[in-house]
């Protein structure tokens with residue numbers, strides 16, 4: 547094969563994005579599985595499809611509690627409760643407020659165009675707390691009840707696996723790891739988890755004809 551043919555072949559191979567899949571298991575310092583932790587690989591491609599996502603209001607709580615999205619994602623905020631919510635964020639990555647009226651009103655949408663953590667609250671229900679983690683990568687996943695997550699990504703030099711959860715002690719170990727060749731990774735945290743920041747949700751009290759209080 548001539549020199550130019552080799553160059554062409556190498557060029558073709560280099561251009562082929564080979565997908566990899568990584569199984570991650572996250573455990574706390576006591577070996578208990580950590581669920582809902584967000585894991586992602588960065589850097590990722592800047593241009594990738596950002597699929598729409600949903601942050602619902604259910605039983606006077608945000609659902610899901612933690613929502614990872616890629617930069618550029620439009621998140622819709624439906625209201626599944628028969629009462630109003632007044633959702634807000636003061637986070638620098640995205641400041642907004644939404645008055646969500648009773649069930650069946652068309653959901654409102656917010657586009658998240660900057661990476662960062664967006665903390666959600668509700669002006670009517672002080673205990674409501676939720677997070678939208680806006681990531682500069684389309685390669686993310688979340689741990690299940692067993693602390694397991696599967697990440698699909700395209701390997702490249704210099705990539706890191708990163709983790710976020712509201713109970714992680716970010717002052718401690720680096721919240722990122724070099725990605726090593728291999729298909730599974732066990733990540734045991736080396737410092738204790740912080741307290742769960744979620745305030746207690748008051749017990750629902752029926753009022754009148756089956757409605758809620760507030």
Ligand SMILES: [Cu+2]
Pocket residue numbers: 606630631632668669670671674
């Ligand atoms: Cu509310």
